[in-house]
Amino acid sequence: MHGTGRKGPQMDMDDNKRRRSMLIYVLIAIVVYLAVSQTLYPNLVSSQVTETSYSQFLEDVDNNKVVSAEIDTSNNEIKYTEGTGDSQKIYKTTAWPNDDTLATTLKDHGVDMTASIPDTSGDLWLYMLIAYGLPLVGLFLLGWWANRQMKKQMGDDGPSMNFGGGGFGMGGGLGRSNAKEVKGEDTGVTFKDVAGQDEAKESLQEIVHFLKNPGKYNEIGAKCPRGALLVGPPGTGKTLLAKAVAGEAGVPFFQISGSEFVEMFVGRGAAKVRDLFKQAKEKAPCIVFIDEIDAVGKKRDMSINSNDEREQTLNQLLSEMDGFDNHKGIVVLAATNRPETLDPALLRPGRFDRRIPVELPDLAGREAILKIHANDVKMEHNIDLSVIARSTPGASGADLANIINEAALRAVRYGRNRVSQEDLEESVDVVIAGEKKKSTVLSEHEKEVVAYHETGHAIVAAMQTGSAPVQKITIVPRTSGALGFTMQVEEDQHFLTTRKEAKDKIAVLCGGRAAEELIFGEMTTGASNDIEKATQIARAMVTQYGMSDKFGMVALGQQRSRYLGGGAELTCSEGTAQEVDAEVQALVEEGHTQAMETLKANRFKLHEIAHYLQKKETITGEEFMKMLKRDDGFAPQFSAQSAQ
Numbered sequence: 001m002h003g004t005g006r007k008g009p010q011m012d013m014d015d016n017k018r019r020r021s022m023l024i025y026v027l028i029a030i031v032v033y034l035a036v037s038q039t040l041y042p043n044l045v046s047s048q049v050t051e052t053s054y055s056q057f058l059e060d061v062d063n064n065k066v067v068s069a070e071i072d073t074s075n076n077e078i079k080y081t082e083g084t085g086d087s088q089k090i091y092k093t094t095a096w097p098n099d100d101t102l103a104t105t106l107k108d109h110g111v112d113m114t115a116s117i118p119d120t121s122g123d124l125w126l127y128m129l130i131a132y133g134l135p136l137v138g139l140f141l142l143g144w145w146a147n148r149q150m151k152k153q154m155g156d157d158g159p160s161m162n163f164g165g166g167g168f169g170m171g172g173g174l175g176r177s178n179a180k181e182v183k184g185e186d187t188g189v190t191f192k193d194v195a196g197q198d199e200a201k202e203s204l205q206e207i208v209h210f211l212k213n214p215g216k217y218n219e220i221g222a223k224c225p226r227g228a229l230l231v232g233p234p235g236t237g238k239t240l241l242a243k244a245v246a247g248e249a250g251v252p253f254f255q256i257s258g259s260e261f262v263e264m265f266v267g268r269g270a271a272k273v274r275d276l277f278k279q280a281k282e283k284a285p286c287i288v289f290i291d292e293i294d295a296v297g298k299k300r301d302m303s304i305n306s307n308d309e310r311e312q313t314l315n316q317l318l319s320e321m322d323g324f325d326n327h328k329g330i331v332v333l334a335a336t337n338r339p340e341t342l343d344p345a346l347l348r349p350g351r352f353d354r355r356i357p358v359e360l361p362d363l364a365g366r367e368a369i370l371k372i373h374a375n376d377v378k379m380e381h382n383i384d385l386s387v388i389a390r391s392t393p394g395a396s397g398a399d400l401a402n403i404i405n406e407a408a409l410r411a412v413r414y415g416r417n418r419v420s421q422e423d424l425e426e427s428v429d430v431v432i433a434g435e436k437k438k439s440t441v442l443s444e445h446e447k448e449v450v451a452y453h454e455t456g457h458a459i460v461a462a463m464q465t466g467s468a469p470v471q472k473i474t475i476v477p478r479t480s481g482a483l484g485f486t487m488q489v490e491e492d493q494h495f496l497t498t499r500k501e502a503k504d505k506i507a508v509l510c511g512g513r514a515a516e517e518l519i520f521g522e523m524t525t526g527a528s529n530d531i532e533k534a535t536q537i538a539r540a541m542v543t544q545y546g547m548s549d550k551f552g553m554v555a556l557g558q559q560r561s562r563y564l565g566g567g568a569e570l571t572c573s574e575g576t577a578q579e580v581d582a583e584v585q586a587l588v589e590e591g592h593t594q595a596m597e598t599l600k601a602n603r604f605k606l607h608e609i610a611h612y613l614q615k616k617e618t619i620t621g622e623e624f625m626k627m628l629k630r631d632d633g634f635a636p637q638f639s640a641q642s643a644q
Helices: 009-048 054-062 102-108 124-154 198-212 214-220 238-249 268-282 309-323 363-374 385-390 397-413 421-433 444-462 499-520 525-543 574-601 603-616 621-629
Strands: 049-051 066-072 077-082 089-094 112-116 180-182 227-231 253-257 286-291 330-336 354-357 470-474 485-488 557-559 568-570 618-620
Touching: 054 066, 054 077, 054 089, 054 102, 102 112, 198 214, 198 227, 198 238, 198 330, 198 354, 227 238, 238 253, 238 286, 238 330, 253 268, 268 286, 268 309, 268 330, 363 385, 363 397, 385 421, 397 421, 421 485, 444 470, 444 485, 444 499, 444 525, 444 574, 444 603, 444 621, 470 621, 499 525, 499 574, 499 603, 525 574, 574 603, 603 618, 603 621, 618 621
Parallel strands: 049 089, 066 112, 227 330, 227 354, 253 286, 286 330
Antiparallel strands: 066 077, 077 089, 180 253, 470 485, 470 618, 557 568
């Protein structure tokens, strides 16, 4: 890169900051060294030499304990040693003035005598270098090493707390973005690896074409969208789609999470945004992908004085998206599952021009996703993935990938080298309800209650017109807390639900509690999840779907966090809310009554199937329907105690 060779005011200011930081650092090092040297060094020396009196020194000489003696003529101090080797001890004392007999006395007792006459003319600089210079250099190098380690963790930022340009500094790197750069061909993902999102891929295909052939668009005067917002539930493949765009276009891919812009110090998040787009401009054409952008792009407060770190970061992001020239081929992709929380300024045309839904896959999409993930796993030849696809309505791409992996793990657990259909079907149960909980052992009575409960669900569902067929009934406890479950599988994809179908779903959910009341005359806690789901459906019918006779087509609630499974929030008066509760209660009670009437009409089948389920613990939908439709009363023979 080439520059003009001219320093601007900003650069001069940065140089001044560096010099000030350097001076402060040196002063701190000097203060630390002086404090250490003044406290530790004298104590260390004094701990090795023992002071004694002159008379004690003469007594030791007379007793022939003194081996050597050194007289310092500068301060009239005598330093003498006793013993040799490990037993050697050093003492010091002050010589008696005008003691002319000392030399003779020392000679008579064989003491090795020396005298030091200090020369203060030549070694002062050497002494200063050793005593002060070397420790300062050591402290400086230690600080430099610590700073380098901090930079590796935090990146490298220049002006604010940096000096020396090349790497000295304290706290440098706080403004450098942590975006991961991946070459387009190195992402390893193209549109072939993304299934179940055909509409999203079609919307992104134009961006890919622009990145490959920007000249065609520039020739006609068309501008590529600056940004595209990928919106959808977790696990639907938003990040995968962004990587696929980079892989298809063959351009660099910068990935960063919105939470990485959130900093404790004001201005640091904005600095990271500037650095990110600076890198993108240097590598254009490229793709910048900001995952979970709602962490930094939330709606701003209405307060006039609001000027916190998050808002500064958002303002900088808005400025950067307005400032770059998209003719160079910089496309910003972002993903979120909370679009309702984003600032409107972020969503206007010119910033994020397109909003691309990445929804949960439909039946065909689920089967296509399963096939992609199944290619990486050894499977038997008779695998029917369409059954698994029908068994997993509402599953995301991540859920389906987990199902394939769980099936592979199960195959290895049972000593097989290929995944079977049974492994796949069991993995669906694992993902939905958890692993079988072997530690939970139900009593015979509890097992009987659960069997009647699940059979109640199944019979009510089977007696309805147009209801999803029952595929499996089990009373094996699961790690999710479920003591059993009844699985229904839709034969076709449904996008609309009628009022009758909604009421039928409530009735099916009430079937378990109704069976308990009908057979045992009491209630258990086993229906808690059923009650919660039935209440949710009934409340949605009243407040969102306009299926209430009393309120009609009036929206009484607003859904929160649609893509995160948030519930509805009432938007009506307190008096109306009480009436809504009454309507919800009536709908649930109607479903409970319907379930009770259905089970009373099929009491014999309820007994027959429940006892069979209690004995076998898990039965298929085919077994269930055969027993339900038989008119000959055939049933497995049980003891009189178990038959009721």
